[in-house]
Amino acid sequence: MNATSAWLLTANARLNDPELIAVYEQQVKAYFLKVYLTGDSCWLVASWPKGSRIAFRLAYSPNDELQLKKVTEQNDQVIFKISCRLGDYQATLNLPDAENLVFRLTTVLKTAAPLLFPYWPRDIVVLGAKGSDTLADGEIKVTQIGTRSGQLYFNLTRPKAGSVFYLQNLTALGDYNQVTETSAGDTVGGEWPEIGFALPPTLKNRPLEAGQNYTLSDAFVALTDEFPADEAAMARQYLDMLAAIYLKLPLPETNYKHWPEVLVKGLKDLQESPGCWSQVDGNHYFNAYVSDYKTPPEVMVQLAVLLPLLDYVEWNNVQLEVMKIIKKGLPAFYNDELKTMMRWHPKVADTMEGEEEHKKPLVMDSWYLQHPMLNLSRLALQGDKEAKKLFLDSLEFVIKVARKFNYNWPVFYKMDTLEVIKAETQPGKGGEKDVPGLYAHVLLQAWELTGEKRYLAEAEKAAQKLRGLGFDLFYQANNTAFSAGALLRLYKVTKKEVYKELSYLCLANVFKNVRLWDCNYGYGKNFPSFFALFPLNDAPYTAAYEEEEVFCAFHEYLKHAEGQEILPSLRLLLAEYIRYLFDRAVYYYPPMLPKEMLSEEVKTGEVDAYLWIALEDMQDGWEKSGQVGQEVYGAGNAFGILPRHYMQVEGQPFIICTDYPTYGFSPKKHRPANFRLAGDGRLSSRMVIAKTDKGKMPEFEVTLKGQKDILKGKKTKAGHLEYIIPGDSQVHIDWKNN
Template sequence: MNDLSPWAASVEEIFDANTARELYTHLLGSYKIKVYCITNTLWLRIECPGGMLAIVRAAYTPTGSFKITLREKTTEGFRVRLKFATGFFETTISFPGGEFPMVRYTTSMKTLEGLYIPFSPRDLVITDNKGARNTSKGRIQITQTGARSGLQYLSLDEPASGSLLYFQNLTALNEYCQLTGTSAGGTVGGKWPEIGFALPSSIEKSIPKGKELILSDAILALSPELPVKNAGLAKQFLDMLAAVYLHLPKPDTQMHDWPGILQKGLKDLDSPACWLHRKGQDYLNAYVCDYSTPPELMVQMAVLLPLVDYKMWSGEDMPVINTIRKGMPTFYDQKLKTVTRFLPSMEGDLSQEEEQLKPKVMDAWYLHHPMLNLCRMALHGDDVAKDLFLKSLPFTIKVAHHFNYRWPVFYNMETLEVIKAETSPEKGGEKDVAGLYALVLLHAWQLTKEKKYLKEAEKAAKTLEEKGFDLFYQGNNTAFSAKALLQLYLETGNEKYLDLSYLCIAGIMKNVQLWECNYGYAKHYNTFFGVFPLNDAPYTAAYEEQEIFAALHDYLIQAQTVDLRPSVKLLLAEFIRFLVQRAMFYYPPNLPAEMLSEEVKMGEVDKNLWIALEDIYDGWEKSGQVGQEVYGAGVAFGIVPRHYHQVKDQQVLIYCDYPVSGFRSKGRKATFTTGGDRRLSCRMVIVVQDDKKMPHFKVDAGGSASGEVTGVHRADRQIEFTVPGNQYIEITW
């Protein structure tokens, strides 16, 4: 048991007295909701069918007592207004409905004078059915880290009472954070049984007199089911998160000129700031103007693959592709019989200031990522990539066997001695590398048709089950793991692999930012549905997000014959839609100069260069502190081929911000199916590329009430439509 604060310790005494009168009672399936106002606190008491209680502090003042000035039933639930010494609280309680029983409470405050709030207690205490908090037992499976979603996913173990997803809509706190200079990051947390949300402390800046603003907007999703295995927990978490997601406010999206951004990025990729010349060969820098770090194979391949994707889509000749390809063989180490992270001929130039910046030290995933991309190139018919891949594959397998598919963070490539075993004490190494390795072996099987590689992939994949929600090490590698596991399911029919792919998706979804930060510098960019690259990273990153985006696109394509969970289809389509919206803000020309960091860790930041920043932060921090990452240059080259669909023999492009499947066109007709969920919609735009008279486009979405969807003509010769998710679309003209 954990020690408690006085605010949590008082809960048992308050409810044990059994003298408080209920203001409101509501039956929600097998749950009973009761509302009390006891001296200085408005309480919601949620009685779970197994006997446990979730007791919520919906409004609180540290001194005196509340005076109830309004209490009324509403069509949605209940509303109460409370007067205290320096203002008013108003709390509304509603029951959104859906797949799970849900309770939503929103509390706003109006001040009667300028007000500081230096402390707020957490708003959720879990107790047994008598209000005793020392006899309740449970597990916090997931909790907010930094600026990620303000959520906690809980198992209510003893007495066995199911599961609970607590979600604080942090978007509602923007005005409070702007006024007080505070951050919504890290506001949901605590230790069992005193958990939930605590309003960030306002110490230096006060809330002005007469101001009305929201202090809390929380949704609790409830389930009597209590999964015990990791796969069951992952599926329940995804289902509950998707159910809550339907009720969250979401920012609007726009169609950005991604083809134009792509051309600017392609031009600026030729900048000398992006290249290093060595022994007659040009190599991409990792960061703009970073000439001190030797070239890395991962960097070359991370840019090359999106360029190849775009070339296959456009047919456009890009000399930069051949420049990068020519340098690939120089990363092969003849002694080790494998490709390496850094250019072998320049390892002596490493600064050795950090563990990974020493000769022959490998960061575990840095071997497998280039191997994956080399094999993808080989599958496209590149003989140079095929030769490098097959020559390096035995070493890759040797390393996997040496570490028993459980990789450390850093190891010596010559001796396989562990240099750094864990990311932090008791957290283990790079846990999702097993899935990345499995995908490499699956591609090797596709390339060679040798079944031993399929068996090897299975051995690695099975080790992921033990990792649970801690599987996520780096977002793009977790997404690659999901692809590998889905492919194993398709090849073997073993449901375990499909469930493990859901575990990977859950790992990604616990690391997203499901709120729109709109204070400080964040007024200039979108944050909604950003994915953080690492479990503890304080920023979202262009390169990892682009690769997660591309991998999850591929996952959905692979899964067309699979009965995917609706929650997975919904969440992945929405992530993709908002990535297409947000990613433009990684480019410095789209940001005001004052929000770019003056101090840069790697190289320099050129605010006029269309090369993506690595790092976007919470609204109070400047961005670009790490640098302008050349290896993030693939963002636009990944988006355009996946979201602009070409109509054969017509000067027409069809843009959709959802992923689509089955796109076909013939003559003056195009058909496809949108991804996602029919309860949500996406943006579709028809782009006419010539100057001829605009034809009449008829759009039929089978799920709409009338069938035909009406579009809006834009000034730029484009017609915009809103169409449902998971719907067959037919366009004729």
């Protein structure tokens, strides 16, 4: 057993005292819940059907004797009033319902004096079998990293009791963080057996104020006696338990954002701002970051903007001159000697000073080779002959690289010699582990484009390399999300169950890296951040480009999943991420933020507070955002959202919008409008019938399949009509023009 603190040994001994008497007990299904007072702590002890136990601390006052004043039971809620030297505690236990074994533990302290907390013990003790002082052994699969979800997912290995998913609702900690100037990052975790949540230490002279109520913990706990037999079972269990807890969370409200207006502003600035452009050899290219003239043009950047623009022009049936400019410059990235697309523009690649290890002419970041190929293949499949030629002419080099590395890509390598420059992200952590999935996506596109079965076989070889990676699969969010879609497609083509299971594993890795809480302290008060996604495993910020691409990849996954049996928990989580991004993404644009929260120091280029080009980075509430720069390659934000969430009705003064994805929208010339919402019926989507001109709106009849009642819309100040509709509903909209 790992070494433990004296605090943990004492807590374990007290909870194993045969003389200890419960102050409350309840049976839920085959589980027993008991509450104990042990001097300085109040504990909830949950017992599995086979006798293993786990304890969660409800209240704590160091070197004190807690006094239970009152226990109140009402419906499925039990409230414990406890007094101590720190003040008065109210600990609330919300019991599980019949559907899911998820309970909630909320602790509020009314302070008796100004308080500093230089240390706070973690709140979980895994006790093992009754009557034994030996702590149980377990394996932590997922823990909080930085300001991601306050989560802890672990399996009990000895005795083999089952699994636990613990999620701390860190939104509730906002007042504590604000007053003490602490972050909620890295508060949930620990080393076995000292695990759980610990309040961030108040090292500064910023105490909690006397006589005020502070939430010190708001934990959601899911228990199961199922022990995952393999990696596939683990991924499914993680997603199912996460969704079960998600349904219990107090979800933040969202607000409608009129994305057509945002898109117009963004398109204008993208085309007209000099900081977005450079010129090389007679062609214009997008900079990666606003006013970054030191870095040569990158092919990934050009295509990362072009593809969302293509989505938009297909939706709106318009032509954009900027797309012709981008396409004109693409052939210059092709290297005739190596027979492949290069990352940096060859004419100016040697102007780089090599201040970063990847900023050298022939150095390639593994995913940077695959990503432009993926976008070229998309263009090719839509009939672009130049893109098809560039894609197919580069394909054999891409395959050669994959085979050279045996489908296990390093971080950096040289394009001419394939010499590895940097093998691992960190010592012992391996390279870019999700690139096999991204490569499989590229080869699937090649198979679809050409019909050559060798490309399908190559995709399968790469996909197999994702097996056994567990929760270490994730390198970069968009790559992992694209991998999930590729694997689902492989499953549909081959009918091999392993690929569907691997797609679940990819998505479990993505959801491990989100923030299921709202950073409502410091600068975080100025923008919503619930369900934000982090671009890398260790990134301290969320990023516009990766979020936009994951958003699109999730839409594509749901499209491929239509008519397929996939996990209901996935349908729920995918739709909810999309719903919250629809609300949040506009705050990546600097004009939506107060100037005082924008960083004065910028790593790359400049930040223009008035420019509708997305910031790369939204930071923790105590850090200013925009430290990395204003990313031109994240400009696809609005162009990705609008075509996927707005449904046009020809000849009418309105447009239909939902914040959930939809299926089967009837053609825009037809009436009435019909479509089905994605998501889960236990949660709701916002539908908006938005005005598109100054004319009078028609009279609408909105109904749901299987229901007779006509839904009433709420009129907004802008004259739009808003409806709240359950997920997975079939929506029918008819109207009468005045």
